[in-house]
Amino acid sequence: MAGSLFSPLSPSQQQPAPRENWAGNITYSTGNVHTPATVDEVRAVVKGCAKLRALGSRHSFNTIADSDANQISLARLDQVDIDDKTHTAVVGAGLKYGQIAPILDARGYALHNLASLPHISVAGAIATATHGSGLHNGNLATQVAALEIVTADGNVLHLSPENDGDRFLGAVVGLGAVGVVTHVKLNLLPTFQVAQSVYQNLSFDHLEHHFDDIFGAGYSVSLFTDWQNHRATQVWIKRKLAPGDTNAWASEFYGAPLAKEKLHPITGHPAESCTEQQGIPGPWYERLPHFKMNFTPSSGRELQTEYFVPRDRGYEAILAVEKLRDQITPHLFVTELRTIAPDDLWMSMAYKQPSLAIHFTWKPEWPEVRQVLPQIEAQLAPFGVRPHWAKLFTVPPPRIQAQYARLAEFKASLQRYDPSGKFRNAFLNANLYSS
Numbered sequence: 281m282a283g284s285l286f287s288p289l290s291p292s293q294q295q296p297a298p299r300e301n302w303a304g305n306i307t308y309s310t311g312n313v314h315t316p317a318t319v320d321e322v323r324a325v326v327k328g329c330a331k332l333r334a335l336g337s338r339h340s341f342n343t344i345a346d347s348d349a350n351q352i353s354l355a356r357l358d359q360v361d362i363d364d365k366t367h368t369a370v371v372g373a374g375l376k377y378g379q380i381a382p383i384l385d386a387r388g389y390a391l392h393n394l395a396s397l398p399h400i401s402v403a404g405a406i407a408t409a410t411h412g413s414g415l416h417n418g419n420l421a422t423q424v425a426a427l428e429i430v431t432a433d434g435n436v437l438h439l440s441p442e443n444d445g446d447r448f449l450g451a452v453v454g455l456g457a458v459g460v461v462t463h464v465k466l467n468l469l470p471t472f473q474v475a476q477s478v479y480q481n482l483s484f485d486h487l488e489h490h491f492d493d494i495f496g497a498g499y500s501v502s503l504f505t506d507w508q509n510h511r512a513t514q515v516w517i518k519r520k521l522a523p524g525d526t527n528a529w530a531s532e533f534y535g536a537p538l539a540k541e542k543l544h545p546i547t548g549h550p551a552e553s554c555t556e557q558q559g560i561p562g563p564w565y566e567r568l569p570h571f572k573m574n575f576t577p578s579s580g581r582e583l584q585t586e587y588f589v590p591r592d593r594g595y596e597a598i599l600a601v602e603k604l605r606d607q608i609t610p611h612l613f614v615t616e617l618r619t620i621a622p623d624d625l626w627m628s629m630a631y632k633q634p635s636l637a638i639h640f641t642w643k644p645e646w647p648e649v650r651q652v653l654p655q656i657e658a659q660l661a662p663f664g665v666r667p668h669w670a671k672l673f674t675v676p677p678p679r680i681q682a683q684y685a686r687l688a689e690f691k692a693s694l695q696r697y698d699p700s701g702k703f704r705n706a707f708l709n710a711n712l713y714s715s
């Protein structure tokens with residue numbers, strides 16, 4: 281086992297057959313997966329490994345979580361500790377949102393937002409600035425009130441905005457490079473109800489003058505498109521319900537009729553896996569994601585790409601991508617357009633920038649998709665495009681690096697936390713360090 285003191289297999293290690301990410305497009309370069317159950321066990325694993333990457337729920341589409349030596353899963357750190365005085369919860373880093381959400385809700389709390397699926401781990405999501413939608417909703421990393429991290433020397437680092445300012449802001453979207461996050465303190469809101477409805481066939485023309493009205497028509501709004509016919513095939517509006525809200529839905533939204541039945545975002549897919557629509561109210565965690573916890577989210581075998589552009593140039597960026605519709609559509613399951621509020625987290629795709637995220641769920645046709653991505657990226661280059669850290673892209677590293685104003689400080693902090701590069705892998709070497 282390369283670079284580890286744990287040999288032969290220790291109780292905190294499993295050695296399954298070569299493993300894939302969720303989508304099956306990446307086979308990890310090691311079978312050495314450590315599964316400690318306590319922070320002390322994490323510290324021992326970290327001290328014992330010369331090279332190591334933390335692994336969440338394996339939902340990333342690229343090699344960001346890969347290691348050719350060792351991975352460590354935090355899935356056995358599974359405590360949720362709610363503090364009613366501070367309205368925060370400390371959660372084990374490997375827990376999935378779908379596991380913690382019902383516990384928080386039962387105690388009267390909510391998280392401000394969720395991604396399209398509840399199946400992902402908290403630490404994996406915040407490490408890559410995973411997001412949902414909403415003009416006023418920051419990504420999921422903006423929920424973080426404090427972090428507990430085991431750094432390369434095996435010591436435990438606690439970071440919070442009150443005590444650590446910039447050090448905290450630099451570490452939250454850590455790309456797995458700062459250390460192994462063991463516990464995350466999350467800010468909680470009072471629980472709330474959400475109702476979602478879907479409208480069909482919204483002309484893109486309305487976005488020219490009503491971009492913010494359309495994306496601000498609910499607490500969280502997603503537009504889906506196949507890029508054909510200059511329209512969104514579906515508009516998903518998730519509305520936060522106040523007590524006494526009549527929950528009435530107009531029969532049309534900018535000329536788009538209200539759907540009469542529950543729909544999957546990918547035309548023709550059965551909608552059973554989707555969270556309830558048609559205005560039926562439900563708890564935040566059963567409406568903010570598009571997909572239910574106990575079903576396969578999205579399509580299953582698929583690839584994903586997502587590009588962030590400034591929201592105030594969102595319509596322009598959509599038109600730029602639309603020019604490639606005939607190259608895109610044959611390989612596409614669906615595109616989703618979402619907005620993300622700006623934040624202060626150094627490596628976040630929405631750092632200091634109200635953003636539009638242009639997402640592509642591709643068919644599992646990498647050779648063809650690989651040809652289309654540089655064309656889309658060329659169209660979006662004038663917008664200072666930032667690709668999602670966890671998805672597939674071909675943007676040259678210097679262009680990515682140029683988009684992150686705090687990159688030099690981030691790299692300086694990594695030099696302090698991890699001078700030997702224990703947590704660096706090929707993905708980080710390529711995208712953060714190569715010129």
Ligand SMILES: Cc1cc2nc3c(=O)[nH]c(=O)nc-3n(C[C@H](O)[C@H](O)[C@H](O)COP(=O)(O)OP(=O)(O)OC[C@H]3O[C@@H](n4cnc5c(N)ncnc54)[C@H](O)[C@@H]3O)c2cc1C
Nearest residue numbers: 334336337338339340396401403404407410411456461670
């Ligand atoms: C069907 C599907 C739908 C998706 N929908 C969305 C969406 O709506 N919005 C969105 O933004 N993204 C979405 N994604 C992408 C997903 O949110 C990201 O890939 C996210 O990073 C996955 O988290 P994970 O737990 O699977 O982490 P992994 O993929 O296992 O790891 C991701 C990164 O987190 C790091 N990491 C994991 N655990 C730790 C830890 N304990 N300490 C330090 N670093 C750690 C890893 O080292 C790696 O760098 C979707 C993915 C899929 C498959």
